[in-house]
Amino acid sequence: MKNKAVKFICLLLSFFITATGVLCAAAYILDPQNVYRSNTNGVRYFSPIYSTAPAIRTADYDCVIIGSSMVQNFNASEIASQLECKPLKLALGALEPGELLWLYNNTQEQSNAKKYIINIDLHRFAASESVEPNCGRFPEYMYEPSGLSQFKYLLGYETWFRFIPLQLALTAVEALNIPLPESFKGSFENATDINSAGCWNELNPPGEDALIDNFNSNTVVFNDGNTTVFSDNALANMDYFLGQLAGKLDSDEEIIIYLPPYSSLYWADKDSKQLEAIFALREKIAVFAAKYDNIHLCDLQAESYVENLDLYMDKSHASVTIRKIAQQSVITCTGEPTLHQIKDRNQTIKAYANNTLEKAKAKK
Amino acid sequence: MLFSSYEFIFAFLPITAVVYFALSKIKNPYPQRTFLAAASLFFYSYFEWSYFLIISASIAVNFILAKFSLGSKSEAVKKALFAVSVAFNVGLIGYYKYYDFTVDTINTIASTDIPLKGILIPLGISFFTFQQLSFQLRTLRTDNKKLNFIDYTLFVSFFPQLIAGPIVLYDELVPQIEDDRKRFLNTENLATGLSVFTYGLFKKLIIADELALIVNNGFAASNPMGMLPMWVTAFAYTFQIYFDFSGYSEMAIGLGKMFNYDLPINFRTPLRSASITEMWQRWHITLGRTLSELIYIPLGGNRKGKLRKKINLFIVFLVSGIWHGASWTFVLWGIAHGVARIIEDCCPKLLSKIPTFIRRVFTFNFIVFAFVIFRAKSIDQAFNIFGQMFTVSDLGLGNFSKLLTNGVFGVPNFAAIALAFIAVVICFAIMLKEKSTSQFIDELKLTPKRAIITAAMLAISVLCMSRSAVFIYFNF
Numbered sequence: 001m002k003n004k005a006v007k008f009i010c011l012l013l014s015f016f017i018t019a020t021g022v023l024c025a026a027a028y029i030l031d032p033q034n035v036y037r038s039n040t041n042g043v044r045y046f047s048p049i050y051s052t053a054p055a056i057r058t059a060d061y062d063c064v065i066i067g068s069s070m071v072q073n074f075n076a077s078e079i080a081s082q083l084e085c086k087p088l089k090l091a092l093g094a095l096e097p098g099e100l101l102w103l104y105n106n107t108q109e110q111s112n113a114k115k116y117i118i119n120i121d122l123h124r125f126a127a128s129e130s131v132e133p134n135c136g137r138f139p140e141y142m143y144e145p146s147g148l149s150q151f152k153y154l155l156g157y158e159t160w161f162r163f164i165p166l167q168l169a170l171t172a173v174e175a176l177n178i179p180l181p182e183s184f185k186g187s188f189e190n191a192t193d194i195n196s197a198g199c200w201n202e203l204n205p206p207g208e209d210a211l212i213d214n215f216n217s218n219t220v221v222f223n224d225g226n227t228t229v230f231s232d233n234a235l236a237n238m239d240y241f242l243g244q245l246a247g248k249l250d251s252d253e254e255i256i257i258y259l260p261p262y263s264s265l266y267w268a269d270k271d272s273k274q275l276e277a278i279f280a281l282r283e284k285i286a287v288f289a290a291k292y293d294n295i296h297l298c299d300l301q302a303e304s305y306v307e308n309l310d311l312y313m314d315k316s317h318a319s320v321t322i323r324k325i326a327q328q329s330v331i332t333c334t335g336e337p338t339l340h341q342i343k344d345r346n347q348t349i350k351a352y353a354n355n356t357l358e359k360a361k362a363k364k
Numbered sequence: 365m366l367f368s369s370y371e372f373i374f375a376f377l378p379i380t381a382v383v384y385f386a387l388s389k390i391k392n393p394y395p396q397r398t399f400l401a402a403a404s405l406f407f408y409s410y411f412e413w414s415y416f417l418i419i420s421a422s423i424a425v426n427f428i429l430a431k432f433s434l435g436s437k438s439e440a441v442k443k444a445l446f447a448v449s450v451a452f453n454v455g456l457i458g459y460y461k462y463y464d465f466t467v468d469t470i471n472t473i474a475s476t477d478i479p480l481k482g483i484l485i486p487l488g489i490s491f492f493t494f495q496q497l498s499f500q501l502r503t504l505r506t507d508n509k510k511l512n513f514i515d516y517t518l519f520v521s522f523f524p525q526l527i528a529g530p531i532v533l534y535d536e537l538v539p540q541i542e543d544d545r546k547r548f549l550n551t552e553n554l555a556t557g558l559s560v561f562t563y564g565l566f567k568k569l570i571i572a573d574e575l576a577l578i579v580n581n582g583f584a585a586s587n588p589m590g591m592l593p594m595w596v597t598a599f600a601y602t603f604q605i606y607f608d609f610s611g612y613s614e615m616a617i618g619l620g621k622m623f624n625y626d627l628p629i630n631f632r633t634p635l636r637s638a639s640i641t642e643m644w645q646r647w648h649i650t651l652g653r654t655l656s657e658l659i660y661i662p663l664g665g666n667r668k669g670k671l672r673k674k675i676n677l678f679i680v681f682l683v684s685g686i687w688h689g690a691s692w693t694f695v696l697w698g699i700a701h702g703v704a705r706i707i708e709d710c711c712p713k714l715l716s717k718i719p720t721f722i723r724r725v726f727t728f729n730f731i732v733f734a735f736v737i738f739r740a741k742s743i744d745q746a747f748n749i750f751g752q753m754f755t756v757s758d759l760g761l762g763n764f765s766k767l768l769t770n771g772v773f774g775v776p777n778f779a780a781i782a783l784a785f786i787a788v789v790i791c792f793a794i795m796l797k798e799k800s801t802s803q804f805i806d807e808l809k810l811t812p813k814r815a816i817i818t819a820a821m822l823a824i825s826v827l828c829m830s831r832s833a834v835f836i837y838f839n840f
Contacts (some may be wrong), residue, residue: 004810005551005554005555005810005812006551007553007815008555008810008811008812008814009551009554009555009558009811009815011812011815011816011819012558012815012816012818012822013819015815015816015819015820016819016822016823019819019820019823020826021824023823023827036766045775046773151370152370155826155827155829155830156827156828156830156831157827157828157830157831158830158831160827161827161828162773166773181776227690232527314369333710
């Protein structure tokens with residue numbers, strides 16, 4: 001009986017060690033999310049949450065676009081041809097300031113990028129939580145796949161129950177020329193280019209009537225922080241955040257801070273206190289950018305087209321027309337508005353908000 | 365440290381086992397026992413260092429009180445010391461677990477504004493407190509004056525049972541600790557322990573954690589999901605909590621076995637019970653017997669008439685609900701089980717005339733409904749879910765994809781419907797076919813085929829460890 005038990009334990013352990021060894025080797029060779037090497041042949045990026053960290057380390061780039069859904073649809077190849085650079089987009093919907101700093105710090109440490117386009121969503125500074133760099137929704141182990149932490153990838157649930165089976169299934173479906181059912185397409189990202197990961201459908205905006213109806217009925221399409229109450233430390237959070245950006249910046253590097261063109265509905269949805277808080281944050285950024293030659297502010301929040309609700313998907317997400325204008329503005333941005341100009345623009349935004357509120361009231 | 369974590373499986377467990385059995389070479393057993401107690405306290409403190417102070421204080425105070433009690437010849441002194449120990453243990457658990465709940469209730473009733481403390485509840489406090497209360501009761505009654513600090517510390521802190529049971533009695537574990545034959549490596553026990561541990565790990569990581577997705581989405585839904593998704597959610601939670609907790613208990617029993625200790629069985633396929641009375645003889649068995657020993661019997665049990673028995677039963681179930689957590693949902697869950705248990709006690713003959721199959725179906729559904737209350741954030745939410753479960757006009761067939769989304773990967777609705785029903789059917793099949801822990805151990809044959817199956821289960825479990833969630837009973 002004793003021998004039987006010894007044999008049982010030896011067999012169990014040797015089979016277990018062999019099985020896990022084979023699984024680790026297979027995950028290393030297949031490397032389904034490019035954690036170990038850049039492999040552009042047939043790799044699919046299922047979610048920016050998982051593809052972002054490896055891309056920082058393994059992709060070839062000298063320009064980084066970091067931000068939320070506001071930059072997710074920026075076209076990397078158009079930016080590449082106009083700026084003559086190799087851009088990498090690190091975008092995730094509703095990116096928190098702490099997550100943004102985390103991505104920024106990692107690109108600073110692990111790449112030679114010279115140009116940073118950073119999208120800031122000001123309402124995300126409202127919460128009382130700190131904005132210190134943190135990996136947030138990004139799996140930390142993917143940033144430094146060394147030592148024991150890499151086993152979370154090699155023997156990871158996502159790797160073995162998501163990435164590898166989906167990758168193999170999709171490759172097989174394509175090889176056999178089987179059309180993927182339409183209902184599957186919207187269920188997960190299936191980008192074969194890292195810069196397409198996380199893109200959302202910006203075609204066919206619902207139009208002004210539908211948006212105002214949604215607004216009047218309080219139907220939330222995207223969570224854009226419309227219920228946010230700004231905390232006292234929003235300004236302190238912004239100070240800390242900007243300090244972190246500037247603190248890591250070399251003289252030969254450049255940052256463009258991009259304030260995206262939300263629709264006038266977005267502004268109409270804020271009460272006067274929230275508006276004042278956001279305006280204060282905008283002014284703070286303008287003062288900050290003016291201090292540096294290599295930090296520029298691209299502010300599109302007071303542009304006249306934000307009142308044209310036919311060009312918006314919801315309160316903050318614009319259609320392809322505005323995305324193209326915004327992208328061009330970012331590419332050509334060299335200077336920044338003065339504090340005086342920002343204050344004027346704040347008043348313009350307030351006027352847009354009031355006009356839109358009137359429109360919404362009239363339609364009720 | 366979780367049993368289902370890399371740190372535990374690849375570092376803590378092998379290192380502890382190797383050092384523990386290496387120390388068996390020393391003739392004096394105390395270095396070995398001291399090491400196991402220290403390793404267990406390290407295991408516990410790994411979650412949060414301040415836990416070490418709490419459990420150490422709890423062990424020290426209980427040990428000192430017991431030592432004085434055992435040394436005293438006066439019954440009055442013994443009773444006084446017992447009262448102090450009850451006050452201490454109930455005070456400890458009361459402060460950490462129920463302070464905020466009590467204050468919040470007072471604030472609501474009396475419209476006061478007493479600040480809450482937001483106290484972090486130490487893991488397993490309900491378990492080790494009940495274990496020590498049971499020990500104090502034994503101290504009051506026993507003539508055996510032998511009590512050693514290291515053995516006592518090991519009895520309370522032995523890592524397999526420390527955080528979520530099984531709740532072990534002093535007379536179950538300490539004689540085993542003192543048994544010198546159990547000090548040495550026993551390959552049969554090691555092999556059996558590994559198999560039982562892996563079986564529990566697989567249940568937790570593959571079944572319970574997979575069901576967690578449906579449960580979390582179903583209970584977190586802000587808009588009504590409809591009848592069928594809510595039935596699936598309710599079933600899924602019952603299976604989740606069962607596979608999670610029974611899996612944990614089996615892991616604990618397996619770990620105990622590896623170190624040559626037999627821990628009590630906690631589950632005997634309870635979801636196949638034909639009555640609530642039977643269910644409580646098969647679900648969380650060690651809690652049931654501890655409550656019986658600490659509350660039911662001291663209250664008079666069934667010795668003081670039929671009415672008093674029913675009142676005692678009700679009190680036991682009420683305490684059971686409160687023991688699970690500081691929330692009205694747990695109280696209501698306990699009351700529901702208490703009422704059901706009393707009804708069964710009132711008409712045993714009538715119930716026995718109902719075919720077993722029907723009683724099983726009814727009992728299972730009662731368990732499911734009660735667990736909806738148990739899992740809900742509030743009683744309002746529980747009744748909202750019940751409402752949805754019986755709204756035939758809204759089947760909710762279009763909402764299944766919301767049940768299976770994890771925020772990263774979605775599933776098309778038709779596939780989600782299929783997956784959800786397959787999951788429920790598989791769980792039912794396992795529930796009907798599953799062996800109880802004791803059956804599993806008794807029938808276990810250490811064959812090469814079993815070794816390979818166990819190794820495969822272990823390897824698959826390891827693949828799921830990166831998303832491992834905390835055991836549900838860690839919250840209680």
